[in-house]
Amino acid sequence: xxxxxxxxxxxxxxxxxxLATSVPAFAQTDPLPSWNDGPAKQAIVAFVQATTxxxxxxxxxxxxxxxxxxxxxxxxxxxxxxxxxxYCLDRVPAVVKAKPELATxxxxxxxxxxxxxxxxKLTMPDLMxxxxxxxxxxxxxxxxxxVKRWLAEAKDPRWKKPYTELTYLPMQEVLKYLRASGxxxxxxxxxxxxxxxxxxxxVYGIPPEQVVGTAGGTKFGYDKSGRPFLTKEPKxxxxxxxxxxxxxxxxxxxxxxxAAFGNSIGDKEMLxxxxxxxxxxxxxxxxxxxxxxxxxxxxxxxxxxxxDALMAAAKQRGWTVISMQHDWKRIFAFDQ
Amino acid sequence: xxxxxxxxxxxxxxxxxxLATSVPAFAQTDPLPSWNDGPAKQAIVAFVQATTxxxxxxxxxxxxxxxxxxxxxxxxxxxxxxxxxxYCLDRVPAVVKAKPELATxxxxxxxxxxxxxxxxKLTMPDLMxxxxxxxxxxxxxxxxxxVKRWLAEAKDPRWKKPYTELTYLPMQEVLKYLRASGxxxxxxxxxxxxxxxxxxxxVYGIPPEQVVGTAGGTKFGYDKSGRPFLTKEPKxxxxxxxxxxxxxxxxxxxxxxxAAFGNSIGDKEMLxxxxxxxxxxxxxxxxxxxxxxxxxxxxxxxxxxxxDALMAAAKQRGWTVISMQHDWKRIFAFDQ
Numbered sequence: 001x002x003x004x005x006x007x008x009x010x011x012x013x014x015x016x017x018x019l020a021t022s023v024p025a026f027a028q029t030d031p032l033p034s035w036n037d038g039p040a041k042q043a044i045v046a047f048v049q050a051t052t053x054x055x056x057x058x059x060x061x062x063x064x065x066x067x068x069x070x071x072x073x074x075x076x077x078x079x080x081x082x083x084x085x086x087y088c089l090d091r092v093p094a095v096v097k098a099k100p101e102l103a104t105x106x107x108x109x110x111x112x113x114x115x116x117x118x119x120x121k122l123t124m125p126d127l128m129x130x131x132x133x134x135x136x137x138x139x140x141x142x143x144x145x146x147v148k149r150w151l152a153e154a155k156d157p158r159w160k161k162p163y164t165e166l167t168y169l170p171m172q173e174v175l176k177y178l179r180a181s182g183x184x185x186x187x188x189x190x191x192x193x194x195x196x197x198x199x200x201x202x203v204y205g206i207p208p209e210q211v212v213g214t215a216g217g218t219k220f221g222y223d224k225s226g227r228p229f230l231t232k233e234p235k236x237x238x239x240x241x242x243x244x245x246x247x248x249x250x251x252x253x254x255x256x257x258x259a260a261f262g263n264s265i266g267d268k269e270m271l272x273x274x275x276x277x278x279x280x281x282x283x284x285x286x287x288x289x290x291x292x293x294x295x296x297x298x299x300x301x302x303x304x305x306x307x308d309a310l311m312a313a314a315k316q317r318g319w320t321v322i323s324m325q326h327d328w329k330r331i332f333a334f335d336q
Numbered sequence: 337x338x339x340x341x342x343x344x345x346x347x348x349x350x351x352x353x354x355l356a357t358s359v360p361a362f363a364q365t366d367p368l369p370s371w372n373d374g375p376a377k378q379a380i381v382a383f384v385q386a387t388t389x390x391x392x393x394x395x396x397x398x399x400x401x402x403x404x405x406x407x408x409x410x411x412x413x414x415x416x417x418x419x420x421x422x423y424c425l426d427r428v429p430a431v432v433k434a435k436p437e438l439a440t441x442x443x444x445x446x447x448x449x450x451x452x453x454x455x456x457k458l459t460m461p462d463l464m465x466x467x468x469x470x471x472x473x474x475x476x477x478x479x480x481x482x483v484k485r486w487l488a489e490a491k492d493p494r495w496k497k498p499y500t501e502l503t504y505l506p507m508q509e510v511l512k513y514l515r516a517s518g519x520x521x522x523x524x525x526x527x528x529x530x531x532x533x534x535x536x537x538x539v540y541g542i543p544p545e546q547v548v549g550t551a552g553g554t555k556f557g558y559d560k561s562g563r564p565f566l567t568k569e570p571k572x573x574x575x576x577x578x579x580x581x582x583x584x585x586x587x588x589x590x591x592x593x594x595a596a597f598g599n600s601i602g603d604k605e606m607l608x609x610x611x612x613x614x615x616x617x618x619x620x621x622x623x624x625x626x627x628x629x630x631x632x633x634x635x636x637x638x639x640x641x642x643x644d645a646l647m648a649a650a651k652q653r654g655w656t657v658i659s660m661q662h663d664w665k666r667i668f669a670f671d672q
Contacts, residue, residue, distance in 0.1 A: 063543060140586060184545075197590045207399060208590030209520075209545075218586050220579035220605055228608045230586055237573055237587065243556035250476060250554050250566055251573065252588055254533045254544030269556055272564045 031177040033329075034170040040284070040327040043320045044174060047282040048181045051258065058280035062182040066257045067282075068212075068249060068270060069175070071189035071196060073263040073304040074286050075204060077156070077166040079295045082303060084195050085127070086163075087150055089119070091134040108133070135192060136216060136234040143232055147198040161334065164203045169335070170328045171261070171286075175204060178259070186257075188249060189213040190241035190266055194232065212252040214240045241266040246273035263288065264304045271319060283319040285310070290324040293331045367513040369665075370506040376620070376663040379656045380510060383618040384517045387594065394616035398518040402593045403618075404548075404585060404606060405511070407525035407532060409599040409640040410622050411540060413492070413502040415631045418639060420531050421463070422499075423486055425455070427470040444469070471528060472552060472570040479568055483534040497670065500539045505671070506664045507597070507622075511540060514595070522593075524585060525549040526577035526602055530568065548588040550576045577602045582609035599624065600640045607655060619655040621646070626660040629667045 035041040050058040051065070072078035092111040095102065102108040107126035110118045122130075135143070156163055175185050187206055189196055193213030200206040217235040222228050240248040246269050249257065259282035260267070260274035271283040287306060289296050298306045314321050324331070371377040386394040387401070408414035428447040431438065438444045443462035446454045458466075471479070492499055511521050523542055525532055529549030536542040553571040558564050576584040582605050585593065595618035596603070596610035607619040623642060625632050634642045650657050660667070 063537070066545075193587075193590070201399070209402075209588070211590065215587055218583050220582050220609070228582070228605065228612050230582060230609075246556050246564070246566060247554050251529075251551055252545070254529070254547065269564065273556070273566075276564050 031180070032170065032173045034173055036327055036329055038327055040320055040322045043282065043284070044177070047259065047280060048177065050280045052181050060258055060279065064255065064258065065178075065181070065183040066186065066253060066255050067178050067183045067259040068186045068188040068245075068253075068257040068261070068274070069171070070245075070262040070264070070267045070270070071187050071191055071213075073288065074261050074267075075167055075171050075175075075187070076163070077294065078263075078304050079288075079297065079301075082191065083163045084191050086154070087147065087195070088130050088134040090150060090154065091146070092130065095133050102133075132234045135195070136232045138232060140194065140218060140230045140232060143194060144198055147195060151199055159332075159334075164199055165334060166332065167203055168286075168328070169330050169333045172204070172333070174261070175206070179205070183259070184210065186210045186212060186249075186253060188240065188245050188260075188270060190239075190244075192216075193238075193240070212238075212240060212248045214238060214244075215248075243269050245270035249273070258282070260284075261286070264306055265310050266305075268310060268313065272317075275317060275319075283317070284322055285314055285319060286322045286324065287311075288324055290328075290331070293335070294324060367516070368506065368509045370509055372663055372665055374663055376656055376658045379618065379620070380513070383595065383616060384513065386616045388517050396594055396615065400591065400594065401514075401517070401519040402522065402589060402591050403514050403519045403595040404522045404524040404581075404589075404593040404597070404610070405507070406581075406598040406600070406603045406606070407523050407527055407549075409624065410597050410603075411503055411507050411511075411523070412499070413630065414640050415624075415633065415637075418527065419499045420527050422490070423483065423531070424466050424470040426486060426490065427482070428466065431469050438469070468570045471531070472568045474568060476530065476554060476566045476568060479530060480534055483531060487535055495668075495670075500535055501670060502668065503539055504622075504664070505666050505669045508540070508669070510597070511542070515541070519595070520546065522585075522589060523547045523549070524576065524581050524596075524606060526575075526580075528552075529574075529576070548574075548576060548584045550574060550580075551584075579605045581606035585609070594618070596620075597622070600642055601646050602641075604646060604649065608653075611653060611655075619653070620658055621650055621655060622658045622660065623647075624660055626664075626667070629671070630660060 032041055032044065050056060051060040053059055069075055072082050089111055092108055096108055096112060103112060107122050107129055110122065111130065151162065151164055154163060155161060156166055159166060178185055185206055187196060187200055187204065187210065189212070191213050193211055193215040196213050197208040197211045200208065200211045215238045217233040217237050218230040219233050220228060220230055238244060238248050238251065245267065249270065256277045257274045258277065258280070260271050261284045262271060263286040267285070275281050275283050288294060288304065297304060299308055311321065368377055368380065386392060387396040389395055405411055408418050425447055428444055432444055432448060439448060443458050443465055446458065447466065487498065487500055490499060491497060492502055495502060514521055521542055523532060523536055523540065523546065525548070527549050529547055529551040532549050533544040533547045536544065536547045551574045553569040553573050554566040555569050556564060556566055574580060574584050574587065581603065585606065592613045593610045594613065594616070596606050597620045598607060599622040603621070611617050611619050624630060624640065633640060635644055647657065
């Protein structure tokens with residue numbers, strides 16, 4: 001009798017395995033385990049359920065499921081300085097090595113001095129000169145290789161971790177939850193499109209073609225052997241911030257998002273544009289109110305500005321404000 | 337005994353049905369039935385097999401499977417005039433109705449006259465004025481609605497069919513074959529991005545976010561009720577032709593294509609850029625040499641120019657030239 005019983009048991013296991021694969025994963029497990037229960041988590045879950053329930057009044061066809069995410073301060077840390085700006089400053093010695101005449105010219109002289117106090121006083125035109133010198137003039141392939149090399153070595157001074165690990169675990173869960181629900185997730189960042197595209201797939205699971213950012217022109221040409229290549233030009237095509245976000249979304253995606261996530265005044269127009277469509281909509285703002293685990297900053301911040309007027313707009317328009325302190329159980333994957 | 341036999345038969349059918357769904361469709365059926373056997377068809381099939389054979393030396397990971405297609409003359413008819421130019425000319429009466437002062441101003445006066453001979457003599461600056469007046473100045477939503485309405489009514493004078501039916505069946509098969517093989521198919525057109533996006537999903541199965549074209553800027557603003565909207569501006573961001581094609585591909589996709597299809601000198605740089613990548617590559621040019629079933633045009637054509645130098649380049653670089661006359665069994669889905 002032993003053998004038939006074993007066979008029967010194996011058969012039962014096989015049947016159970018079949019049943020298991022036919023039940024949607026999210027019916028059984030919490031898609032947002034790093035979120036505390038509260039209005040923010042509830043808003044996300046309710047939105048996904050409403051827009052993916054076939055036959056429901058708020059059903060959104062899969063092709064139209066577009067969700068856009070600001071990057072700096074929404075998906076990863078932006079303080080005390082945008083990561084891309086750190087990259088540009090770090091690249092200055094190499095730029096000066098290639099063009100020694102820049103060593104005695106401002107703003108390069110100040111950056112080379114390493115004097116943090118003097119660097120903090122650099123003006124916007126100074127910064128633009130540094131961005132132009134470190135982000136343009138090279139081939140696209142050379143730029144990509146330089147960013148990859150830097151990302152592999154550079155570390156954030158506070159957490160002593162690679163910048164690519166400073167991504168918010170709760171937002172990573174939202175990205176995955178939306179994708180598992182048929183949404184295409186896009187980054188819509190004021191940061192450089194070419195810069196973010198280097199690591200977006202590895203860090204966020206978002207492929208280059210779904211990264212919209214501030215973009216400069218490129219110039220097609222041939223090298224000495226006749227091989228074609230693209231050179232990054234100091235010519236601004238899209239300033240992907242404020243009104244530039246909906247404009248960039250139209251240019252690069254051509255559809256209005258159904259959900260949009262930001263964290264600062266520069267994301268306001270993207271959220272307004274998202275909300276102006278018909279049917280269910282989800283607009284969310286990450287509020288940095290957690291000085292202990294990350295940062296607390298708001299109206300007076302130099303970057304990631306969250307003025308009182310934005311909080312008022314969020315309340316008035318029914319946008320959901322995510323409190324880092326109260327809504328997020330964990331901030332980073334490396335947190336205990 | 338009758339019932340058990342029936343049950344046994346039903347069971348056998350169920351097993352056969354299960355087996356059938358686990359066999360790849362293309363192993364059994366010709367993915368390119370409208371193509372004659374020949375070097376062009378063989379090049380496509382060999383490329384797809386090489387790049388999708390797991391473990392093979394030319395395997396391309398699914399995420400990198402990008403194929404780009406020129407539109408006019410490659411996916412649909414471009415003679416005797418680009419469809420979008422027909423649209424712009426057809427829109428002139430409505431534009432003049434809204435701005436009656438244009439009725440006596442060139443080039444609008446000539447277009448209103450309906451004098452084909454005079455219209456054929458319009459210069460490029462004249463045409464630019466017409467494009468600006470009919471493609472910009474309105475909201476994105478209004479423009480989309482106008483194009484949809486026009487497409488539903490307008491007919492090509494030769495075939496007496498809607499323009500959206502003048503798409504080449506063999507190329508539709510290539511699009512579907514590539515998609516079934518894990519490729520993302522993109523349109524990369526010199527035509528207007530916003531124009532082509534209106535119908536690309538319906539006509540080619542290509543969603544708006546996979547249409548790259550000549551693009552103007554938009555301007556974000558609010559209507560009287562405070563609802564945000566985008567206005568199409570007469571400001572060129574991307575001239576998606578010649579060198580603008582690889583530049584546009586980098587801007588909008590951020591990856592180098594593995595396969596590229598064109599039909600004119602304006603597609604040369606896109607094919608060169610595609611070929612310059614590593615591994616298996618497919619570069620193809622549609623040659624319009626079929627005056628009976630479509631058109632025959634080449635070096636002397638005003639549009640879709642295929643100079644002898646392009647044919648020489650194709651031969652030298654190993655690009656495959658598709659002969660409409662010899663490679664295509666059928667041109668249109670409505671052909672018998």
